[in-house]
Amino acid sequence: MPDAKRSASIVSGTLDLLILKTLSIEPAHGYAIAQHIKRLSRDALTVEEGSLYPALQRMQVKGWIAAEWKKSPTGRQARYYKLTALGRRQLDAEQQAFESSIAAITRVLRSAES
Numbered sequence: 001m002p003d004a005k006r007s008a009s010i011v012s013g014t015l016d017l018l019i020l021k022t023l024s025i026e027p028a029h030g031y032a033i034a035q036h037i038k039r040l041s042r043d044a045l046t047v048e049e050g051s052l053y054p055a056l057q058r059m060q061v062k063g064w065i066a067a068e069w070k071k072s073p074t075g076r077q078a079r080y081y082k083l084t085a086l087g088r089r090q091l092d093a094e095q096q097a098f099e100s101s102i103a104a105i106t107r108v109l110r111s112a113e114s
Contacts, residue, residue, distance in 0.1 A: 020094065
C-alpha cells in the first residue's frame, strides 16, 4: 500500500505554477518559496534546490519575476524574488491550463470506473 504521507516530487510542468502562486502572495527568497510550498502541501511536495534555482533563473529571464538583494530576517543577505505584471498574467494562464488538465484527468478516471 502506498504511503500517503511520503514526500512527492513536483509534477512536471507545475513547478513554475507553484512558484508564481507563492510569489503572488509576497516577495520571498528561494528557501522561503520552497518552505511555503512544502508547508501548504502538508509536507507532500518538496522543491529541491537543483530544480528551484534554475526555475527561478528561467522565470527571471522570461520577465515573470524580478529579483533584488535584501537582508533576510536572520540578518543575512538573500535574493528576494517578486512577481511582475507579466508574471501575474503567466500565473493566470498556467492556473487555467492546470485546472483544465485536472478536469480532463478527472473525466478519464471517472469514466474508467463505469
